[in-house]
Amino acid sequence: MALKGIDIFKLTPKTNCKDCSQPTCMAFAMKVAQGVAQIEQCPHMSPDALDALSEATAPPMKAFKIGVAGGEYALGGETVLFRHDKTFVSKPLYAVCATPDAADTAIAEACKVDYERIGERMCVELIYLEYAGDKAAFAEAAKKAADSGKTLVLATDDADAAKEALSAVADAKPVLNGANPSNLDAFAALAKEYGVPLGVTADSLDALHDAVQALEKAEVKDIVIDVGAASVKSAFENAVQIRRSALKSEDRSFGYPSLVNVAKLAPGDERMQSALASLFTLKYGSIIVMEGMGYAQALPLYGLRQNIYTDPQKPMTVEVGNYPINGADENSICALTVDFALTYFIISGEVERSGVPTNLLIPDAGGYSVLTAWAAGKLSAGSIAKFIKEESIEDKIKNRNLLIPGKVAVLKGELEENLPGWNIVVAPNEAISLVKFLKEFQAAA
Amino acid sequence: MGYKKEPQVFKAKIGEVVIGAGDAAVTIGGENVWSFYSFDAPIEHKPATGIEFSDKGPDRSLPELAAFYEGAESVADIAARACTAPGADFVSLILESADPNGDNIPSEDAAAIAKEAAEAATAGGKPLVIQTTGNTDKDGELIPKIAEAAQGHNVLILAAKEENYKGIAVAAVTAYGQKIGAESAVDINLAKQLNVLIAQMGIAPGSCVMQLGNAAAGYGFEYLASTIERVKLAALTQNDDTLQMPVIIPIGSDAWAVKESLVSEEDFPEWGPREERGIEMEISTAVAALAAGANAVILRHPAAVKTVSGMVDQLM
Numbered sequence: 069m070a071l072k073g074i075d076i077f078k079l080t081p082k083t084n085c086k087d088c089s090q091p092t093c094m095a096f097a098m099k100v101a102q103g104v105a106q107i108e109q110c111p112h113m114s115p116d117a118l119d120a121l122s123e124a125t126a127p128p129m130k131a132f133k134i135g136v137a138g139g140e141y142a143l144g145g146e147t148v149l150f151r152h153d154k155t156f157v158s159k160p161l162y163a164v165c166a167t168p169d170a171a172d173t174a175i176a177e178a179c180k181v182d183y184e185r186i187g188e189r190m191c192v193e194l195i196y197l198e199y200a201g202d203k204a205a206f207a208e209a210a211k212k213a214a215d216s217g218k219t220l221v222l223a224t225d226d227a228d229a230a231k232e233a234l235s236a237v238a239d240a241k242p243v244l245n246g247a248n249p250s251n252l253d254a255f256a257a258l259a260k261e262y263g264v265p266l267g268v269t270a271d272s273l274d275a276l277h278d279a280v281q282a283l284e285k286a287e288v289k290d291i292v293i294d295v296g297a298a299s300v301k302s303a304f305e306n307a308v309q310i311r312r313s314a315l316k317s318e319d320r321s322f323g324y325p326s327l328v329n330v331a332k333l334a335p336g337d338e339r340m341q342s343a344l345a346s347l348f349t350l351k352y353g354s355i356i357v358m359e360g361m362g363y364a365q366a367l368p369l370y371g372l373r374q375n376i377y378t379d380p381q382k383p384m385t386v387e388v389g390n391y392p393i394n395g396a397d398e399n400s401i402c403a404l405t406v407d408f409a410l411t412y413f414i415i416s417g418e419v420e421r422s423g424v425p426t427n428l429l430i431p432d433a434g435g436y437s438v439l440t441a442w443a444a445g446k447l448s449a450g451s452i453a454k455f456i457k458e459e460s461i462e463d464k465i466k467n468r469n470l471l472i473p474g475k476v477a478v479l480k481g482e483l484e485e486n487l488p489g490w491n492i493v494v495a496p497n498e499a500i501s502l503v504k505f506l507k508e509f510q511a512a513a
Numbered sequence: 514m515g516y517k518k519e520p521q522v523f524k525a526k527i528g529e530v531v532i533g534a535g536d537a538a539v540t541i542g543g544e545n546v547w548s549f550y551s552f553d554a555p556i557e558h559k560p561a562t563g564i565e566f567s568d569k570g571p572d573r574s575l576p577e578l579a580a581f582y583e584g585a586e587s588v589a590d591i592a593a594r595a596c597t598a599p600g601a602d603f604v605s606l607i608l609e610s611a612d613p614n615g616d617n618i619p620s621e622d623a624a625a626i627a628k629e630a631a632e633a634a635t636a637g638g639k640p641l642v643i644q645t646t647g648n649t650d651k652d653g654e655l656i657p658k659i660a661e662a663a664q665g666h667n668v669l670i671l672a673a674k675e676e677n678y679k680g681i682a683v684a685a686v687t688a689y690g691q692k693i694g695a696e697s698a699v700d701i702n703l704a705k706q707l708n709v710l711i712a713q714m715g716i717a718p719g720s721c722v723m724q725l726g727n728a729a730a731g732y733g734f735e736y737l738a739s740t741i742e743r744v745k746l747a748a749l750t751q752n753d754d755t756l757q758m759p760v761i762i763p764i765g766s767d768a769w770a771v772k773e774s775l776v777s778e779e780d781f782p783e784w785g786p787r788e789e790r791g792i793e794m795e796i797s798t799a800v801a802a803l804a805a806g807a808n809a810v811i812l813r814h815p816a817a818v819k820t821v822s823g824m825v826d827q828l829m
Contacts (some may be wrong), residue, residue, distance in 0.1 A: 150739070150742050151735065274515065278516075300827040301551075304828055308552075313516070317517070319516070321516070339792065342797060343800045344824065346730070347801075347824065349801070350804040363783060364790045364792075367731070367773040367793070368796070368798065372730035372734060375732075375733065375735040378735050380735070409733065410736065414733075417772065
């Protein structure tokens with residue numbers, strides 16, 4: 069939080085001793101406020117003053133990690149409500165529900181989806197294990213789930229059951245979700261004893277706020293707020309109000325990650341769970357619990373999450389290289405576009421639709437769209453020829469037809485000079501015309 | 514310190530646009546809060562979910578979709594069937610056969626098809642949204658003819674672009690009283706510019722919606738989401754009346770054209786049946802567009818329509 073220099077000055081010793089290498093305490097305070105100097109540079113600050121300062125300068129939303137190496141994930145730490153303001157920090161994590169008697173099935177379900185998309189591993193991160201009345205079975209299933217490599221959320225409001233499970237898997241740093249206004253003391257003690265983040269819920273936002281404050285008072289540091297499953301409407305309101313209070317109204321007691329159980333909001337309805345998971349991926353869910361996760365659900369959902377959690381200032385790029393499409397080989401034509409992910413996806417999609425085997429060549433074009441890259445000098449006859457050489461395209465591909473984007477038709481002549489032996493073909497201006505163009509080109513060849 | 518609720522109600526609001534005639538009329542827009550934030554202030558008109566069909570008929574290789582349209586062969590029958598889709602607030606005809614890159618049927622023939630669909634939609638109690646070819650020359654010629662043919666049905670025609678808005682705005686809105694969409698390519702400044710140009714033609718705000726672009730989840734959707742959010746922020750916080758038209762986002766064409774919805778189960782056995790993948794792609798994309806602030810989305814599959822519309826109802 070932006071603290072004014074004058075507020076910081078009030079906390080300094082006001083002795084102008086220069087030990088911090090600033091001429092006066094006031095000058096030092098101003099530097100700290102600007103973020104140029106660190107408060108620790110003053111050796112004479114009282115512990116009380118330091119506490120007051122760290123509280124005032126704490127981020128609006130707490131950030132912490134769950135799980136252990138291999139399955140360690142960050143939660144919280146968001147600073148903005150909209151991604152165009154600043155990159156969102158911690159991706160929502162998707163969890164699959166499990167009960168102790170069907171733990172194996174659930175673990176298998178959670179491991180079903182596992183693939184890579186633009187350099188990111190896409191899989192179910194968490195298993196949400198629900199207590200069903202048998203403490204030993206709960207603890208045993210927890211052990212099994214933790215051994216599967218997935219990070220664990222233990223869901224129970226029974227303190228004894230929680231204790232038994234925690235004593236088995238506390239090392240895996242699971243989340244314990246189950247605190248509510250009636251069991252706060254016991255759960256706060258458990259969370260502290262085992263050093264795990266604690267999930268808390270309550271019937272209303274007011275009660276939830278009180279409960280979080282009680283946990284804070286009991287010195288529970290890492291809290292997850294379960295938005296409840298009374299209705300879709302209330303879960304959504306809670307998720308929004310909590311995040312907005314934290315970031316806009318600077319209410320620290322709501323400055324924690326959230327948990328949304330869409331499995332409970334739409335039991336048995338896979339498609340509705342996907343809809344809700346998408347909703348909460350945009351609007352402020354930190355852990356999203358589903359009954360299962362198949363590829364049909366995962367492909368759009370993980371793609372959406374990857375999109376939303378990108379840096380708004382920096383375009384997403386694909387790696388430089390040759391992308392053979394429709395089973396293209398060394399005898400298939402080459403088509404070239406830029407490394408801007410959006411352009412790549414549109415073009416590769418149209419090429420796929422055409423069914424024409426094509427080597428899609430992606431040079432380094434600075435992550436810009438075709439015209440912008442050309443205007444910025446990132447896509448020129450020289451850079452394309454350099455790419456062809458560096459990637460040894462001429463050794464790998466025998467076909468000498470190279471399609472270039474219609475928008476840079478102007479490069480044709482120069483490319484013919486730079487790439488002797490190649491037939492430079494100007495493709496259409498718009499991707500929409502590509503299917504027809506490629507089919508006709510193939511037919512004519 | 515207790516929790517203090519701080520509702521965020523804006524002084525400005527999104528304009529309203531009515532589509533459809535008589536009992537089929539539906540209003541979109543009008544909100545003065547973020548979408549679905551009905552806890553801040555009541556939202557009078559819920560975001561609308563539409564179901565689209567091509568004049569060339571549904572993709573009958575998809576079993577569930579084929580079953581829904583079973584026995585419906587003519588455009589009128591297909592439109593009538595679409596009107597019965599649970600959760601659909603409006604229906605939408607895609608004039609696929611008018612595409613110059615495809616069958617390229619004459620504009621007169623396409624207009625006759627539009628008329629058939631408009632009559633069936635009104636009879637079925639649903640407004641009609643017509644999606645044209647996206648080819649600026651063809652649409653410039655086609656849209657005025659559609660507008661004339663569908664007179665009296667108060668249809669929404671998508672879309673006018675910067676290259677062809679003049680003729681379209683005058684013919685569709687001024688001459689025949691239809692509603693038009695102003696299409697721009699995922700950029701708040703381009704959207705604003707086109708709206709200003711259309712307003713300069715004397716088109717009242719209540720006759721125009723914005724189509725801010727298309728994207729499927731995973732395919733640059735962040736640009737679309739942020740564009741919608743920034744447009745709504747400007748409209749609501751800065752009272753920018755050049756950006757206060759309701760936003761409509763067609764989902765179907767993009768959602769069914771990405772790899773995830775296209776490749777066969779034989780090639781990707783672990784991905785499962787293609788139809789379910791397409792439905793899910795529509796659902797995630799549409800919900801995200803609505804969460805970002807869209808006032809209407811257009812989907813292709815009745816199962817996706819049912820789910821998205823069902824979620825909207827639960828949030829209202």
